[in-house]
Amino acid sequence: MKVVGARLPRYDGVGHVTGRTTYVDDVRVPGMLHAAALRSVHHNARITRLDTGAAAAMAGVHAVVTHADVPLLVYGHLSGAGIPGDEPLLAKDHVRYRGQPIALVAADTVDIARAACAAIEVDYEELPALFDVRLGFDGDAPVINDTFGNWYDQYEGNLDVRQIRKGDIDAAMDAADLIVSGVYRTQSVEQVPLETQVCVAIPEPDGRLTIHTCTQAMYFSLGVVCSHLQLPMSQVKMVGGTVGGGFGGKVDTASDTLTALAAQKSGQPVKWRWTREEEMLASGNRGPWHMEIIDAVTSDGWILGRKMLTIHDAGAYGRFSVYGLTKHSFHHTGAYSIPNLHFDGYVVFTNKIPTTAMRGYGVTGLSTAIEVHAERVAKELGMDPYEFRLKNANRVNDTSPNRIAYEDPSTVEVLQSLAAATGVELGDGLRAMTREQRSGDMLPDHLVAQIGSGGGH
Amino acid sequence: MELTVNSVARTVQSPPLSSLLTVLREELDITSPKAGCESGGCGACTVLVDGQPRRSCLTAVCAVDGAEVTTVEGLGTPEDLSRVQQAFIHHYAAQCGFCTDGLIVAATAYVGGGGSADTGDIGEALAGHYCRCTGYVKILEAVAAVARGDTFDTASTASSANNTYVTIAGAES
Numbered sequence: 001m002k003v004v005g006a007r008l009p010r011y012d013g014v015g016h017v018t019g020r021t022t023y024v025d026d027v028r029v030p031g032m033l034h035a036a037a038l039r040s041v042h043h044n045a046r047i048t049r050l051d052t053g054a055a056a057a058m059a060g061v062h063a064v065v066t067h068a069d070v071p072l073l074v075y076g077h078l079s080g081a082g083i084p085g086d087e088p089l090l091a092k093d094h095v096r097y098r099g100q101p102i103a104l105v106a107a108d109t110v111d112i113a114r115a116a117c118a119a120i121e122v123d124y125e126e127l128p129a130l131f132d133v134r135l136g137f138d139g140d141a142p143v144i145n146d147t148f149g150n151w152y153d154q155y156e157g158n159l160d161v162r163q164i165r166k167g168d169i170d171a172a173m174d175a176a177d178l179i180v181s182g183v184y185r186t187q188s189v190e191q192v193p194l195e196t197q198v199c200v201a202i203p204e205p206d207g208r209l210t211i212h213t214c215t216q217a218m219y220f221s222l223g224v225v226c227s228h229l230q231l232p233m234s235q236v237k238m239v240g241g242t243v244g245g246g247f248g249g250k251v252d253t254a255s256d257t258l259t260a261l262a263a264q265k266s267g268q269p270v271k272w273r274w275t276r277e278e279e280m281l282a283s284g285n286r287g288p289w290h291m292e293i294i295d296a297v298t299s300d301g302w303i304l305g306r307k308m309l310t311i312h313d314a315g316a317y318g319r320f321s322v323y324g325l326t327k328h329s330f331h332h333t334g335a336y337s338i339p340n341l342h343f344d345g346y347v348v349f350t351n352k353i354p355t356t357a358m359r360g361y362g363v364t365g366l367s368t369a370i371e372v373h374a375e376r377v378a379k380e381l382g383m384d385p386y387e388f389r390l391k392n393a394n395r396v397n398d399t400s401p402n403r404i405a406y407e408d409p410s411t412v413e414v415l416q417s418l419a420a421a422t423g424v425e426l427g428d429g430l431r432a433m434t435r436e437q438r439s440g441d442m443l444p445d446h447l448v449a450q451i452g453s454g455g456g457h
Numbered sequence: 458m459e460l461t462v463n464s465v466a467r468t469v470q471s472p473p474l475s476s477l478l479t480v481l482r483e484e485l486d487i488t489s490p491k492a493g494c495e496s497g498g499c500g501a502c503t504v505l506v507d508g509q510p511r512r513s514c515l516t517a518v519c520a521v522d523g524a525e526v527t528t529v530e531g532l533g534t535p536e537d538l539s540r541v542q543q544a545f546i547h548h549y550a551a552q553c554g555f556c557t558d559g560l561i562v563a564a565t566a567y568v569g570g571g572g573s574a575d576t577g578d579i580g581e582a583l584a585g586h587y588c589r590c591t592g593y594v595k596i597l598e599a600v601a602a603v604a605r606g607d608t609f610d611t612a613s614t615a616s617s618a619n620n621t622y623v624t625i626a627g628a629e630s
Contacts, residue, residue, distance in 0.1 A: 007614040009546055014611075016554030017542040017561060019489025019529040026488040192589055194493040194501050194555040244491070244555030245589045276494040 035272035036113035040095035043129035055116040063266035071230035086147035087317035096316035099282030129351040144349035152347040167340030172305025176296035186365030195244020201263035248357030287355025305340030315354040328362035334370035335411035337398040339450035405452030463531025473519035500586030503559035543609035548599035552590035574604035
């Protein structure tokens with residue numbers, strides 16, 4: 001045990017404090033071109049004409065990449081997991097969010113590349129846009145996503161809702177002394193890494209590509225790039241691992257594939273560094289969540305059941321949202337043991353930036369909803385919120401919504417530590433609680449059946 | 458135009474309205490100042506101009522003709538780190554490192570100007586530097602430690618006064 005508990009310095013600390021750490025923007029390659037993107041100015045519009053002729057003819061412009069240059073235009077971030085792709089790498093005949101890339105120009109300087117983008121002629125036919133997930137279910141709502149419609153419809157092959165059913169929710173509602181409902185909506189959040197999306201792609205003399213990437217997910221991004229480019233992985237070398245902040249936003253392969261295409265087409269190294277404005281406008285963010293919770297509780301503070309409806313705002317395309325919602329569904333009881341569950345969740349499309357991971361994908365907004373709701377329930381019961389939480393807190397072998405037995409739940413100790421750290425006096429009974437498997441007063445009848453046979457310690 | 462960059466005399470060929478950031482990064486290949494926002498908002502491009510912290514992205518190079526410019530490369534080397542650099546390592550004040558160079562430059566000016574170990578004063582001096590990783594606590598602790606005159610062991614990481622470790626009964630089972 002030389003490492004556990006030791007106060008080791010960062011392995012990259014000296015590089016960071018002396019300016020020697022090489023981020024992607026610091027990579028220097030002779031003859032490197034600079035790229036800029038043409039992005040949609042509309043939230044939802046048909047592209048009726050796209051003419052890159054004038055831009056391509058400008059002095060100093062070496063490549064203009066459009067949808068026609070992409071070997072496999074539509075590929076999904078979860079295609080490898082069986083979720084169909086829905087997002088074109090570059091918009092072809094339809095833009096579905098403001099900031100969606102339509103073309104990438106590689107030129108001698110970034111100023112020339114931007115001027116060339118301005119010289120690309122695009123005609124749009126603007127369409128009504130949808131921004132509120134609740135309106136996506138209306139019969140007259142504009143259709144947002146060609147592949148899935150207005151909400152994802154292929155869970156387990158053919159379901160349009162992510163469902164969890166556990167125990168008997170109707171019996172729980174009937175048996176409840178009190179039913180507490182609440183609606184919680186969290187907003188979208190941009191990760192704002194200080195390093196914006198950036199890539200350097202180099203066509204090598206042997207025909208392979210070297211890609212300096214800021215991705216948080218190297219091998220995943222390698223798969224995405226090779227799929228769009230229809231190249232075997234042996235033909236692409238990704239260089240990365242030094243990321244100037246990501247926080248989930250660099251899980252999406254946002255810049256590598258297009259930069260690689262521009263390098264292929266121009267035959268020269270290309271750098272594409274997004275501006276801060278682009279990062280805010282067009283990079284995947286944490287999506288908004290709409291969450292409705294109805295809890296069936298007893299007057300002595302047990303949660304008998306939870307009914308929940310979640311609508312996740314995916315933005316214009318699916319990306320990882322189905323994964324995010326599934327994770328959300330597995331966590332929808334939070335750190336508490338609730339034996340009777342009825343969860344319905346939808347991934348709904350809007351004309352906004354496709355949303356993605358950020359620090360606890362699918363769970364962060366959910367935790368806010370669950371904990372605010374717990375406070376409300378405790379208040380309505382006239383009960384100490386610590387007591388309410390500690391009674392219901394997960395114990396060894398309690399089971400999660402997806403029926404995994406917890407081997408090592410720490411909720412009890414976390415709550416006790418939180419009280420100690422904030423000067424809250426817990427009574428003897430609460431201080432004495434442990435994570436051990438439920439028995440005695442901590443094992444009321446309604447929790448007997450949900451105890452799993454997990455491994456324990 | 459002439460600049461003295463990290464004690465070396467350099468002649469600049471870029472157009473006079475080029476930003477100092479562009480000149481340093483693209484003409485002189487000094488890459489520690491970062492293009493975080495290129496609009497003066499994030500602080501990652503901060504350098505010292507005649508000893509004062511300046512946003513190099515908002516500074517036209519012609520406006521500092523003849524000046525002495527210092528970036529973090531000029532403050533210390535891996536073999537001979539400045540005290541602020543040592544403090545950032547020992548106090549774990551750098552995570553992804555992208556904001557670090559600008560912060561070290563600004564902190565160097567603060568401490569060099571006789572700044573106190575008061576975290577309120579340090580916070581005011583470093584306001585305008587964004588860091589998305591650390592939550593700032595360790596940066597404030599690092600700069601305060603330099604202002605106090607601490608010495609630093611860069612082979613280890615300091616404990617943080619803001620961390621509260623609570624011993625949990627039964628957690629070892």
